[in-house]
Amino acid sequence: MSAVLGVSVGTSAVRMTTPKVCQAVEVGSGRGAELAAQSIGVLLEHEDIGATGVAFGDDLQADAMHQAMALQRLHNYQLVPEAAAVVALLESVGQLGPDDHTLVLYDLGSSGVTVSVVDRYSRTAVAVRRSDVAGGDLFDGLIAEQQWHDRGIDPPADDWAAADFASRCRTAKEQLSTSGAAAVSGDGGLILLNRERFESLVRVPIEGSARLAREVVAESGRSPDLLVLLGGGARIPLVQSLVPHWLALPTVVPPEPEMVAAQGAALLATPVEAPAEPEPVRTTARSRGAHRPPRGPSRRQLGIAGAAAAGLVVIAGIGFALDRGDDTSSQGEQHVVDVTEAPAPPSTTTPAPTTTTPAPAPVAPVDESEPEPIYEESVAPAAPAPRYLNLPAPIQIEVPPNIQLPPGMTR
Template structure:
């Protein structure tokens, strides 16, 4: 019988979860509420790289249980996913998939019935390395807003307990890093035991760790209220009607956290059993065997296949007769525009010199113009239709346009102007000469002397 493996890679521990016999990976067959539905194991990170430890744990479980056919690994963000993927590629692991830890946690909470009746929820994930608050829609799995901070974390709460115990005088400050790490682990154990008891007393080589529930809550109150303020701000920025808040992560089982969030947010606060393994069990539910897909074609091959081979040296724009004809028509239109512009300029000059009527009536005053006494009318013959079939584009354009009208141009000539006189000058060749009036002298000539 096949089985699946769910993995969560946290800063403090790598957790793996497998459904027990009788459960499978298919939705509806795993019973999360049943006692012992999942076999969950945790491996502390310690001094090793967390990605390397996760790869070792996955390899050990797969070697011990050959019936595992699918593995799902919950990751925190894209950088976290890239690091995990690189380590698994180095180990040549292929039959796995990466899922966001928010989606994995949401899958388990909805599958177990914790979120029944809630459409939009906020996931408050307080773990060893930081706090993440995410607003997500339970139906579409759409994330509206998410934010993460390391100002409050499980490690920070452990350090508060450590400093308080050292300040009380019952615990001597460890002399080296190894002793400090051992004391931090003892303070972490005290924090976890205070979730179910009113006081703890744990002996160590440096002294006795003694802490009550009341002292512990007073110690972490400011940090928890700061996290509640952050959760409220995230919900407001998401602009979504959040109906409940679900607490996950190792520190979610601290009773003070749920009480403060209820007071600050005013919505139901859900605390599932074993909140530190929610993402791990959700990943096991999401695990599916990876199907073999054909390798996609390379970009070069796909690009070459999409373009037909060109054996002509001409560019594509001029490779067809229709394109050449369109290009010639554009040139004719451009030349016609230039000619019309030149006529407008000539007409304007003629108007300014006083020959507007002659210019506008197409008066020809050139020396080589044909002079007749009667108007001559010339009609341009129509263009003969060729037998060559037009291109598809030209046929479409001609079907949309009306028939070209036949043009009749009438050229009327008048008698030639008189020969230029002594007071006429020619300013522009081809235009009538300008008559310069005779002006009286500015100063009269001196009178001849008498006698």
């Protein structure tokens, strides 16, 4: 049976949860969406995942996730708003009462704090604000400064030593969430810190985040019913006591406050089919009409042009014959015409021949559905082979008897 994957993308880590896997992958600067998509792709290669839900905080993060997933050629996923994911998880574990209509989500992560006022039934945020007034990285820095100044530990000499020292300060902070003192050894020296000293370092930032939460509630115009502490910072005892005091609200802390968004996204995830490949566009003769090269003359046009040329040749031949007749009469050759044999004297004016163009043969309709149009080559009409042609039957021209007709022509 296929499992469901839930993912949340933070500024410091990508968190992934399935019935078998629950892990966090540290994120470099500005690579949260890319790392999330790559991690999802690797997990899909080794696990039978039927649906994937990815929680997002805002539209900018949603767009980044869409682009990153497209680069990995991943389509079976669903983006889920963080507010909807949190509400779904809280309802599934029974941490919301019947009268809890408006929730305040206080999410204290590594880079800052996000406060949202959420309507439970619409699962939408009424008001949202984010600030870096408090955060896990800030708390780690305060611990490092305290160790350098109070305990005389030398600052790191290079980047690698600085990263290692920051990691050990974070470990000490996490230990203080469950114990009264922390001791973390390393190359730079032993980090020693108790909870009382730690709370004195982080009280001011936490109070600043609580003041921010109260301002967001006032901006929303709602009367909240419940405060929900989320993120890794929700495990700090001072946060659990100070923030509810400032807001004067009943408070719940989920068992895994940093995994709530990912778990809720898994609950809301549904399978998504890959988009169908677009069919190739078939180009027809009609659609290619705008790009069709100029067509040469058709067979019908060539036929008409040929007929016209032939008619001109006939007329030219008659004219040539008449010219010859005039030349012979001028040389003294006479021919007596009996009036009784010719009812009327020959006309000295040659009437213009009347040409009747035969009706063109019917042209078969062009099948425009043919895949490729057939273009005919433009061929100039050839001159007719015989020099003299017999005129069509309807045309009669009287020729003087003294004119000898060329071969092939009859009176």
